[in-house]
Amino acid sequence: MAGVIAVLEQRDGTLKRVSYEALTAARALADALGGEAHALVIGPAGIDAGDVGTYGADKVFVAADDALTLYQADQYAQIAAAQVGSDDYAAAIVPATALGKDLAPRIAAKLDCPFASDVTSVRHDGGVVVTRPVYAGKADYTLKVTATPCVVSLRPNAVMPVEAKRDATDEQAAAAESDRTAAKTLEIKQPDRAAQDVAEASVVVAGGRGLRDAESFKLIEDLAEAVGGAVGASRAVVDAGWRSHSEQVGQTGKVVSPNLYFAIGISGAIQHLAGIRTAKTIVAVNKDPDAPIFKVADYGIVGDLFEVVPRLTQEIKQAKEG
Amino acid sequence: MKIAVCVKRVPDSEARIKVGADGKAIDEAGVKFVLNPYDEYAVEEALKLKEAGGSGEVVIVCVGPEAAQETIRTALAMGADTGVLLKADKVGLDPLPVAKALAGELKDGGYDLVLLGKMAIDDSSHAVGPMVAELLGMQCVSAAAHLEMGEGGGKAEREIEGGVEVVEFGLPAVITADKGLNEPRYPALRGIMMAKKKPLEVKDAALESGGIEVVNLAPPAERKAGRIVGEGADAVPALIEALRNEAKVL
Ligand SMILES: Cc1cc2nc3c(=O)[nH]c(=O)nc-3n(C[C@H](O)[C@H](O)[C@H](O)COP(=O)(O)OP(=O)(O)OC[C@H]3O[C@@H](n4cnc5c(N)ncnc54)[C@H](O)[C@@H]3O)c2cc1C
Ligand SMILES: Nc1ncnc2c1ncn2[C@@H]1O[C@H](COP(=O)(O)O)[C@@H](O)[C@H]1O
Numbered sequence: 001m002a003g004v005i006a007v008l009e010q011r012d013g014t015l016k017r018v019s020y021e022a023l024t025a026a027r028a029l030a031d032a033l034g035g036e037a038h039a040l041v042i043g044p045a046g047i048d049a050g051d052v053g054t055y056g057a058d059k060v061f062v063a064a065d066d067a068l069t070l071y072q073a074d075q076y077a078q079i080a081a082a083q084v085g086s087d088d089y090a091a092a093i094v095p096a097t098a099l100g101k102d103l104a105p106r107i108a109a110k111l112d113c114p115f116a117s118d119v120t121s122v123r124h125d126g127g128v129v130v131t132r133p134v135y136a137g138k139a140d141y142t143l144k145v146t147a148t149p150c151v152v153s154l155r156p157n158a159v160m161p162v163e164a165k166r167d168a169t170d171e172q173a174a175a176a177e178s179d180r181t182a183a184k185t186l187e188i189k190q191p192d193r194a195a196q197d198v199a200e201a202s203v204v205v206a207g208g209r210g211l212r213d214a215e216s217f218k219l220i221e222d223l224a225e226a227v228g229g230a231v232g233a234s235r236a237v238v239d240a241g242w243r244s245h246s247e248q249v250g251q252t253g254k255v256v257s258p259n260l261y262f263a264i265g266i267s268g269a270i271q272h273l274a275g276i277r278t279a280k281t282i283v284a285v286n287k288d289p290d291a292p293i294f295k296v297a298d299y300g301i302v303g304d305l306f307e308v309v310p311r312l313t314q315e316i317k318q319a320k321e322g
Numbered sequence: 323m324k325i326a327v328c329v330k331r332v333p334d335s336e337a338r339i340k341v342g343a344d345g346k347a348i349d350e351a352g353v354k355f356v357l358n359p360y361d362e363y364a365v366e367e368a369l370k371l372k373e374a375g376g377s378g379e380v381v382i383v384c385v386g387p388e389a390a391q392e393t394i395r396t397a398l399a400m401g402a403d404t405g406v407l408l409k410a411d412k413v414g415l416d417p418l419p420v421a422k423a424l425a426g427e428l429k430d431g432g433y434d435l436v437l438l439g440k441m442a443i444d445d446s447s448h449a450v451g452p453m454v455a456e457l458l459g460m461q462c463v464s465a466a467a468h469l470e471m472g473e474g475g476g477k478a479e480r481e482i483e484g485g486v487e488v489v490e491f492g493l494p495a496v497i498t499a500d501k502g503l504n505e506p507r508y509p510a511l512r513g514i515m516m517a518k519k520k521p522l523e524v525k526d527a528a529l530e531s532g533g534i535e536v537v538n539l540a541p542p543a544e545r546k547a548g549r550i551v552g553e554g555a556d557a558v559p560a561l562i563e564a565l566r567n568e569a570k571v572l
Binding site (some may be wrong): 077080101103108110112113116117133136138141143150182183185186187188189191195196197201259281283294295298299303307311319 | 333335339341348351359415416417418422435443444445446447448449450451452453455456461462463464465479480481482483484485486487488489490491492495500501532533534535536537538539540541542543545547548549550551552553554555557558559561562564565566569571572
C-alpha cells in the first residue's frame with residue numbers, strides 16, 4: 001500500500017512547527033490512499049523526535065549526527081532521496097521553507113520524479129492533486145501528478161497541525177556518503193531567536209508608510225509582542241530603509257498565510273495584497289475609509305493608527321492577563 | 323572564468339493575469355514579457371565576475387519559445403557574450419524537464435560557474451537551480467544574497483528564517499541569485515546595438531513531458547468583504563470581541 005513520507009525540519013535540535021504541518025498533510029494523504037505516514041528527521045545526535053507519533057507518524061526514520069546540525073545540502077539530499085526511494089511512497093512532503101525550497105527539488109532530481117513547489121493543499125483525487133498559487137498569487141493552478149513518487153513542498157501555515165496519535169517506531173534512516181566533496185554550511189549568522197519569520201508566524205503585524213518614520217515602528221513591535229506575532233512591512237517602508245527586506249510582505253517580498261494579519265497604515269496596493277491572499281483573518285487600521293485594504297480586510301478600524309494601535313496593544317495585554 | 327547564466331522569459335510582474343479560454347494557461351494577449359527579475363541579478367553577477375577577472379566568457383542559456391530570443395538579447399545587451407535558445411513552444415509545470423534540458427546543454431561546456439535566478443516569477447518553483455546542480459553533480463548554493471569569490475571557490479550567504487546561512491563552496495558550482503546580490507545595470511544604447519550582432523544559437527530543446535498535468539488554472543478565490551467595526555480607538559473593544567468570539571483567532 002502506497003504511503004506518504006514527511007521530511008521534517010529542525011533548528012538546533014528542535015522540530016519546527018512546519019514539521020508538524022507537513023506531517024499532518026502526510027497523514028491526511030496517507031489516510032486517503034490507505035497507506036502509512038512516515039517521517040524523516042535529519043539533525044544533530046540525540047535529536048528528540050518523540051512527539052512525532054502524536055501527529056500521525058507510523059514510523060520515524062532518524063539520521064542523527066552532529067555533522068547534520070546545520071543544513072548540509074549535499075548530505076541532506078542524499079539521505080532524503082535514499083529514504084524516499086527506499087519504499088513505495090506516493091509522495092514526499094517537505095516544508096517550503098528556505099531549507100525545504102533547496103532540499104525538495106534536489107530530492108526530485110535524484111529520484112527523477114515530478115515536483116510541485118510551495119503548494120497550499122495536497123489531496124487525493126485519482127492521484128495526488130495539489131493547489132499551487134502562481135503569478136505572485138494572481139492565479140491558482142490545480143495540478144495532478146502522473147508518476148510516483150512525487151515531491152511536494154508545502155507552504156508554511158497552509159495546513160494546521162492536527163494531533164493523530166500513533167505508536168511511532170524509531171528506525172535508522174539511510175546514510176550519506178561522508179567523504180564527498182560538497183558545499184559546506186559554516187554557520188548561521190545573526191540568529192535572532194526572539195524574532196519570528198513573517199513567512200512562518202501564525203500572527204503577523206505589518207506596518208506601512210502610515211507609521212511616518214522608523215522610530216514609530218515601536219508601536220508595531222509592541223503589538224506584535226502582545227499578540228506573539230512577527231513584524232511585517234510594506235515595500236514602501238523597506239525601500240525607505242525603515243525595515244529590512246526580510247520583513248517585506250507582498251509580490252516582491254514574502255507570501256504569508258498566518259491565522260491573523262494586521263495591516264497598519266498600509267494602503268493595500270495590489271502587490272501587497274498578493275502576499276496576504278491566503279491569510280485567514282485580516283485586520284486593517286487606516287485613517288482613509290476608502291483605502292483598498294478595507295476591501296480585503298475581515299475587520300477594519302477607520303482611524304489614526306497612533307491612537308488605535310497603543311490602545312489595541314494595551315487591551316490585548318490586559319485581556320491576556322485577565 | 324567561463325560562466326553560464328540560465329534565464330527565463332516571464333510575464334512582467336505588473337501584467338494583469340487573465341486565464342485563457344482553455345482554463346489551463348494564461349491568456350497571453352497583451353501581456354508584456356520580460357527577462358525574469360531574479361535572472362537580472364544572475365546576469366549582473368556574471369558580468370561583474372568577468373570584469374573583475376579581466377577575462378572570461380558569459381553565455382546565456384534559455385529554454386523557451388522563439389520569442390525568448392528577445393529575452394536573451396536583453397541579457398546580451400547588458401553585456402553577456404553569446405546566447406543559446408533551446409526552443410520549446412510549451413514549457414510545462416514540472417521543473418525537472420527544463421532542468422534536464424539545461425543540464426544537457428551545460429554538461430560539456432567547461433563552465434566554472436552556472437548562475438540562475440532563485441525563482442521564476444511566473445511559476446515560482448524555486449527549483450531549477452538545485453535540480454541543475456544535482457544533474458551536473460556540481461556544488462550549489464541557492465538564493466544567495468551575497469557572494470564572495472576566492473581561489474577555486476567562494477562563500478555565499480543566503481537568508482533563512484531568523485538568520486543568514488553562510489555556505490562555503492568549491493568550483494564548478496551552481497549559484498542562484500536572490501534580491502540584494504547586486505544592482506543590475508540597464509542595457510545602454512550601445513549595448514543594445516552590439517547585442518544585435520552577438521551570436522545567438524537556436525536549437526530544439528527536446529523537452530521530456532514531465533510528471534505534472536494541469537487540471538486547471540483559475541483566478542484566486544475572492545475574499546469576502548469584511549466589515550468596519552468602528553472608528554478610532556473606541557472601536558478597539560469591538561475589534562477584540564470579534565477576533566475572540568467570531569474569528570476565534572485571539
Ligand atoms: C513591481 C512592484 C512590486 C511591488 N512589490 C511590493 C511588495 O512586495 N510589497 C508591498 O508592500 N508593496 C510592493 N509594491 C509597492 C506597492 O505598489 C505600494 O507602493 C506599497 O505597498 C505601498 O506601501 P504602503 O501601503 O505602506 O504606503 P502607502 O500606499 O503610502 O499607504 C500608506 C497608508 O497609510 C495610511 N495612513 C497614513 N497615516 C495614517 C495614520 N496616522 N493612521 C492610519 N493610517 C494612516 C494612508 O491612508 C495610506 O492608506 C510593489 C510595486 C511594484 C511596482
Ligand atoms: N525555461 C527556462 N530557461 C532557462 N532558465 C530557466 C527556465 N526556467 C527556469 N530557469 C532558471 O531557473 C531559475 C529558477 O526558476 P524556477 O525553478 O522555475 O522558479 C530561474 O530564475 C532561471 O534562472
